[in-house]
Amino acid sequence: MLHPMTIEPEQQGGVGTQDAFQRLWTPHRMAYIQGENKPTGPEAGDGCPFCGLPAMSDQDGLIVARGEHVYAVLNLYPYNGGHLLVVPYRHVADYTELDGPETAELGDLTKRAMTALRKASGAHGFNIGMNQGAAAGAGIAAHLHQHVVPRWGGDANFMPVVGHTRVLPQLLADTRQMLADAWPVD
Incomplete structure (x- = not known):
């Protein structure tokens, strides 16, 4: 059984070439990568x-x-x-x-x-x-x-x-x- 966040290549709407790899999608990490919840400046009131x-x-x-x-x-x-x-x-x-x-x-x-x-x-x-x-x-x-x-x-x-x-x-x-x-x- 696959992890709920795992998608096989053939389940991706036919995009890409099928291979032996499973993909573990972690879209929640984009918030961190894009700087969500980071302050806008050095002061306490800067978020x-x-x-x-x-x-x-x-x-x-x-x-x-x-x-x-x-x-x-x-x-x-x-x-x-x-x-x-x-x-x-x-x-x-x-x-x-x-x-x-x-x-x-x-x-x-x-x-x-x-x-x-x-x-x-x-x-x-x-x-x-x-x-x-x-x-x-x-x-x-x-x-x-x-x-x-x-x-x-x-x-x-x-x-x-x-x-x-x-x-x-x-x-x-x-x-x-x-x-x-x-x-x-x-």
């Missing part, structure tokens, strides 16, 4: 999605946990299932701009994210980090955010390496609920 998310419900904003100074949210364009971002509420671009309480809570929510991901999904390891500035690869450089990416043995298969496609086994809303339920409390 920064990280500034707008806290005003939303946890479900609508895909927020997994909220602290006093930072919050944890699912990445809309995840590298792996459960890919979280730990984000300060305050609109700052650089790690050195965080004050002491923000720095401490960013570290604490990162630890809690790891605990929740291990409990909910059995993550074997993590990639944790920040891209500081556009030159370093930050997609939204104006608002600091730390990535917490769960990893499992063998999760880097041929799809991302050869096919440049991520295969995610769960809807983001379901992942958010699973992680919120597993989130450790004080």
